[in-house]
Amino acid sequence: MARWLITSAWPYSSVTPHLGNMVGSILSGDVIARYLRLKGNDVLYVSGSDEHGTPVEVEALKANLSVKEFADKNHNKIKTLFERWKISYDNYTRTENPTHINFVQDFYLKLQKNGYVYESTEKVHYCDKDGRFLPDRFVEGECPFCGFKNARGDQCDGCGRPIEPESLISPICVICHSPVHLKETKQWFFDLPKLENEIKAYLMSKSIHLSDIARSFSLKLVEEGLKPRSLTRDSKWGIPAPFEGAQGKTIYVWMEAVLGYVSATMEYFKNIGDPTGWRKFWFEKDTKCAYFIGKDNIPFHTLILPALLLGTREGYNLPSVVESTDFLMFEGQKFSKSRRIGIWIDEALEIAPADYWRYTLLSLRPEGGDVNFKLDSFIEKVNNDLNNVLGNLVNRTVVSFEKFCGSRLRAKPRLDGDTEKFIDSFLMRHDEIGSLYESFKIQHAVKTTILQAVEGNRFLNEKEPWKLFKTDRERAISITYSLLRLIRLLAIELYPITPAISETLWDNIGEQGTILSYGWDKAKEDFNYPLQIQRFPPLFKKLSREEVINKLEELRSGGRAEWTH
C-alpha cells in the first residue's frame, strides 16, 4: 500500500487526440492507475486540457468563435471522449481553471524571488495587420539556403535546415498573409543553467525510473548544456505574466501546462473539501509520482518540470517515474491531421467500442521503437484474441457449468493433480502480470493476460470434460471449476485493459460488490459458496473488415465539417 500520483501529458486542446496520442500517455497512465488501485494503493490520476497559446487562438479564428468559446467547446469535447474511453481520471481539468491560473502566477513570483527568472530583449516577428507577435511556426518565407518558398520561421521543410528569424526572406504572416517584420520585445526567462547540476544529479540518481529513451535523451541534453527557457509571450490568450512590467504578456504555454499536475491535484482536494490534502501527494516523500508521456515531450518532464519544482526550494516531490513511449505509426506513415492519416479518438468510437481499441493499442504499445498500427491488425486482434480466444473460453466454461452442474456449485470439488497444477500455473501467471505492470511493461502484461485464456482453451481441449462427464462426473466438474476460477481471475486482470468488458464479466460471474473493492490479490482466493452463475450473452462481437473500412471511408468523406482535426 503506497501513495501514487499518476499523470498523463496534457492534450493540447485545439485538436482532438488521435490513437497515437492516446496510447502513450493517456491510456498508459490509465492502465497503471487502474492496476495500482486494484492493488489497494492510494492513487490519484490527474490531467487536463492544455488550452493556451497562439495555435488555439488561430484555430478559434478559423472556427469563427471567440477564443474562450472555442476553448470551452474543445475542452468539453475531449473530456467527454475520455469518459467514453473509460479513462479513470480523478480530475481531468484545464489550464483555464482559476486554481491553475493563481497557482502558476504565485509559482513564478516565487521563482523570481529565488533568483531563477531574469529579463532580456529579443527580436520576434510582428504582424502589423493582426497586431500580434507571431511564433516562428506562424511565419512563412523563402529559405535563405535552398530558396524553398514555404519555409517556416524556424525551419525549412524543403531542405530541413534550421533558420534564424533574421535570415528568412520576405516573411509573411500565415494567418493573414501580409508581410511581417522583426520587432524588439522584452521577455522573461527561466534560468535553467543555474539548476543544471541539480538536474544532472537527479537524473543519475537511482530513485527515478526512466524509460530507456527518456534517460538517454535527457542525459544527452544535460551534457550539451542546458539553455535558459523563455517564460513569456506577447500573446493575449494565456495566463497573464505576474512579473512587474510584464503587462500584456502571458506565460509561455509549456512553462505553465507542466505545473498543471500540481494545480490539478490542488483542485481535486479543494473540490472534495480538503484544501490541504494535495500536499500529501506533493511533499510527503513516500509518495511516488509517475508521468506518462510520448517521446516528444521528454525534456519538459525530465528537465524543466524538475527544475521548476527545485527552483521553489519548497521540497516538492520530483517525478519518480517518467515513462515515455515511441510513436505509433498508421499504416506505415506518421499520423497527420492535414493529410488525414490516422484515426482520431472520436472516430474510433464510431467504428468499434472503446475496449476494442484499448486492447489493440495496449498490445501494440510502442515500448521499443516506433510501431506500425494497421487496420488489419486491429481487426485481427479483436476477432482472434478477444472474441475467439477470450470470449469463446468464457462461453464454453459457462455453458459447461450449466450442463455439468446445473449452474450451481455448493462447495469446492475435489481436484486431481493436473487440475491443481493448472490452477497453480494461472495463479502464478497472475503474479507475473502484476510484476510486469510494476515495471511498466504494459505490452507484455497485456499479452500475458491473453495467454491466460490461451492456456485455458488448451487445458479444456486436453481434458475434454464433455467426454469425461459421461464416465467420471466428478472430474468433469472439477475441471469446469478450475476454468471458472480462471475466468473470474481474468475479469480482474482485464480491469486495467478493457474496463467495460471486465465489468460485464464481473457482473455475470463475480462476487458482491465492485471489482475495485475486491482487488487484485483476493482474486487468488476460492469462491464463496454456493456459487451460482447463469449463462450470459457473448462478451464480444467480431468485426467485419468491410464494415470497418466502409465506416472509416464514410467518416473520411468529409460529411462532418464540425470536426476539427
Added chain:
RNA sequence: AGCGAGGUGGGGAAGCUAGGUUAUCCCGGCGGGCUCAUAACCCGCAGAUCAGUGGUUCAAAUCCACUCCUCGCUACCA
C-alpha cells in the same frame, strides 16, 4: 547537416540493458484432431543464414566497428 531510433520467416510484433540448448507470439498457408463452445478451440508441418561486412568470445539476433536502407528529432510547434 548534426543527433537519435530501428531493420527479426509472406504480414504484424516480442526477445537485445545482465551473450549460451531446436529464435518466441499472433495472423496467413498446408495437414490433422475435437465437436463442450461464438464455423469457435486444440495439435502438427512448411517457412528466417535475426539488413550487410568484419571483429570480440568456447559461444552473438543479443557486445564492438564500419556500410546500406527506413524513420524520427534538432528544444521560440504543445
